[in-house]
Amino acid sequence: MVPIFASFSLLLISALFIVADCGSIGVNYGRIANNLPSAAKVVELLKSQGLNRVKVYDTDPAVLHALSGSGIKVTVDLPNGQLFAAAKSTSFANSWVQRNVAAYYPHTEIEAIAVGNEVFVDPQNTTKFLVPAMKNIHQALVKSNLHSDIKISSPIALSALQNSYPSSAGSFRPELIEPVFKPMLNFLRQTGSFLMVNAYPFFAYESNTDVISLDYALFRENPGVVDAGNGLRYFSLFDAQIDAVFAAMSALKYDDIRLVVTETGWPSKGDENEIGASAENAAAYNGNMVRRILTGGGTPLRPKADLTVYLFALFNENNKVGPTSERNYGLFYPTEEKVYDIPFTVEGLKNYHDRRSPVAGNQPVNGGKGGVSKSTTGNTWCVANGEAGKEKLQAALDFACGEGGADCHPIQPGATCYNPNTLEAHSSFAFNSYYQKNGRHMGTCYFGGAAYVVTQPPSAYSILLSLFNSAHIKLFSA
Numbered sequence: 169m170v171p172i173f174a175s176f177s178l179l180l181i182s183a184l185f186i187v188a189d190c191g192s193i194g195v196n197y198g199r200i201a202n203n204l205p206s207a208a209k210v211v212e213l214l215k216s217q218g219l220n221r222v223k224v225y226d227t228d229p230a231v232l233h234a235l236s237g238s239g240i241k242v243t244v245d246l247p248n249g250q251l252f253a254a255a256k257s258t259s260f261a262n263s264w265v266q267r268n269v270a271a272y273y274p275h276t277e278i279e280a281i282a283v284g285n286e287v288f289v290d291p292q293n294t295t296k297f298l299v300p301a302m303k304n305i306h307q308a309l310v311k312s313n314l315h316s317d318i319k320i321s322s323p324i325a326l327s328a329l330q331n332s333y334p335s336s337a338g339s340f341r342p343e344l345i346e347p348v349f350k351p352m353l354n355f356l357r358q359t360g361s362f363l364m365v366n367a368y369p370f371f372a373y374e375s376n377t378d379v380i381s382l383d384y385a386l387f388r389e390n391p392g393v394v395d396a397g398n399g400l401r402y403f404s405l406f407d408a409q410i411d412a413v414f415a416a417m418s419a420l421k422y423d424d425i426r427l428v429v430t431e432t433g434w435p436s437k438g439d440e441n442e443i444g445a446s447a448e449n450a451a452a453y454n455g456n457m458v459r460r461i462l463t464g465g466g467t468p469l470r471p472k473a474d475l476t477v478y479l480f481a482l483f484n485e486n487n488k489v490g491p492t493s494e495r496n497y498g499l500f501y502p503t504e505e506k507v508y509d510i511p512f513t514v515e516g517l518k519n520y521h522d523r524r525s526p527v528a529g530n531q532p533v534n535g536g537k538g539g540v541s542k543s544t545t546g547n548t549w550c551v552a553n554g555e556a557g558k559e560k561l562q563a564a565l566d567f568a569c570g571e572g573g574a575d576c577h578p579i580q581p582g583a584t585c586y587n588p589n590t591l592e593a594h595s596s597f598a599f600n601s602y603y604q605k606n607g608r609h610m611g612t613c614y615f616g617g618a619a620y621v622v623t624q625p626p627s628a629y630s631i632l633l634s635l636f637n638s639a640h641i642k643l644f645s646a
Contacts, residue, residue, distance in 0.1 A: 194221030336397030338412030387456035
């Protein structure tokens with residue numbers, strides 16, 4: 169016989185699931201792999217799991233046709249490489265919308281267009297084309313009378329923040345405010361759209377295990393962290409990161425803009441030095457994220473801001489470059505088998521429990537107290553990824569020394585760090601200058617996959633060592 173108190177508790181929990189205002193869970197469907205199931209099978213998988221929102225990184229006809237009539241809401245993407253054309257040519261924007269959106273809507277329920285992705289860290293210098301491209305794509309939607317149904321935004325990485333800790337001090341990078349953020353946020357306000365944000369607590373935890381507790385990063389029970397700026401107590405790193413973005417918008421007087429988390433996730437496998445990358449931690453993060461979002465409630469700063477969150481990613485993608493973690497963010501294997509068992513619906517949450525190992529692993533080296541701040545050890549540097557290829561390295565080097573504002577004087581001919589005179593060595597110097605200048609924030613050592621964070625000083629010797637010894641390399645991106 170079930171005790172009365174237990175029965176009442178179960179009834180209360182059930183009622184919570186039924187009546188609470190709540191957010192929505194979606195998933196990112198990336199396809200950088202050569203072994204994925206057909207688009208038709210993927211749609212059936214999404215439906216079987218109760219996932220009714222999906223974000224894709226292009227406008228592949230096979231995928232959009234497969235989603236037709238499925239009832240699944242879709243966010244499509246205009247790639248970074250097409251920003252210039254969309255910004256400079258209204259005819260291109262009109263043609264793109266007709267060919268990739270209007271041709272499928274409304275049978276394929278396209279609800280949003282992501283114009284670019286993490287444009288501010290794109291080594292191709294596409295930042296200045298972002299807002300004009302967004303405006304032209306919007307005008308193309310107006311021309312097709314789709315502007316009321318389909319919203320336009322652009323996902324930003326957390327590296328777009330100048331400050332993210334404490335959350336109340338959140339602010340955007342000064343050089344982006346006037347040319348990009350103010351006009352973009354004004355556009356979002358005028359069109360009734362929302363800011364797209366990619367947030368990865370994993371990267372903050374991985375590089376700051378001395379000051380961030382694993383429980384705080386995984387939504388597990390912890391004493392919380394009080395923000396001295398506003399007195400609010402945070403119980404998860406995710407909430408702290410999102411509120412830093414809200415605070416940054418508030419500082420510019422855009423308190424009314426909604427926010428959608430277009431990417432977040434945790435890898436189920438990683439290299440030896442990728443601390444915290446495990447199936448157990450990935451299951452805890454994503455499972456607890458689903459519970460956090462679907463049971464309602466906003467963030468400490470915006471308690472009524474129910475969030476839509478897209479988990480990254482649907483599948484493990486075997487053709488991704490970089491550390492092992494990059495190929496292991498998937499919720500499913502290409503065989504459609506779950507990498508770990510978590511629910512995606514309110515109904516599934518009723519029987520969900522975070523099954524943590526009885527032996528704690530990957531804990532903070534000093535027993536961390538749930539804090540989230542910049543590492544006090546200062547022992548991370550940014551070096552070039554030799555496998556990225558000369559073209560990508562050169563483009564990233566040009567960005568770092570140009571728009572990025574890195575100090576590249578020491579690698580000029582005749583200067584102190586000119587030798588060794590190789591593209592990789594010069595790139596490592598420039599990337600590290602940019603990384604340190606930007607306070608080692610998440611995403612500032614990525615350069616489109618052309619760089620890694622390392623834990624050894626980037627002298628000429630250690631640069632070469634890091635390029636050949638993957639045990640000393642880890643990715644640090646948003």
